[in-house]
Amino acid sequence: MAPPTKEVTDHLKSLYATYRKTADIDAKGLFYAPDIIQICGPLPSYWATDAPTIVRYVREALGGQSDGGDVNVKGEMDGCTIRPLTEDEFFFESDEVTAPTGFTAAQLKQRAEAEGWVGMRVDLWVDADKEGMLVKVKYWWKKQGEGWVQALHDITYMGPRDGTEGTDGEILP
Numbered sequence: 001m002a003p004p005t006k007e008v009t010d011h012l013k014s015l016y017a018t019y020r021k022t023a024d025i026d027a028k029g030l031f032y033a034p035d036i037i038q039i040c041g042p043l044p045s046y047w048a049t050d051a052p053t054i055v056r057y058v059r060e061a062l063g064g065q066s067d068g069g070d071v072n073v074k075g076e077m078d079g080c081t082i083r084p085l086t087e088d089e090f091f092f093e094s095d096e097v098t099a100p101t102g103f104t105a106a107q108l109k110q111r112a113e114a115e116g117w118v119g120m121r122v123d124l125w126v127d128a129d130k131e132g133m134l135v136k137v138k139y140w141w142k143k144q145g146e147g148w149v150q151a152l153h154d155i156t157y158m159g160p161r162d163g164t165e166g167t168d169g170e171i172l173p
Helices: 006-021 025-031 051-061 095-101 105-115
Strands: 032-040 079-084 118-125 133-144 147-160
Touching (some): 006 025, 006 118, 006 147, 025 032, 025 051, 032 051, 105 147
Parallel strands (some): 032 147
Antiparallel strands (some): 118 133, 133 147
16 A cells, blocks of 8 residues: 555644544544444454444543543543554554454455555553553544545554653644
8 A cells, every 4th residue: 555645644634633622522523434443452342333432432431521622531631643654554453353343454454455544643642740641543544525534543552651652753732
């Protein structure tokens, strides 16, 4: 799969920054393809195959609040970086992680290639005296109509900060 152009990655960075700052949880769902998929290696039961389920997960993570930009249950995320995926990051976890979605890892890769998905790596963290939470996500985007929508969330890490947050990524305000 050919790497995306700088124009495309710059556009996706801008879209993600807008998504991140969108306070209304239901409005975040407008950034998702109707058939969006979510997989989560650290917590395989945190999977989804549609936008309403992911919106519900976000709402639950916020303790039922109806709005709240880029936050988690502990508070606002202090740091965020984004960058295009490298060639060696073009994979979709294991079949064990993807199985609840009804897809194998190979099927997701085939779908990504067929639909022209573009992957962006996002690191989000809470400082908390350098011992806060870190979340690493591969956000996969696809062209839909005249715009781009999120096709897949691949949550690859959820845990304590490990010193790798923000590696080679562009800092988002």
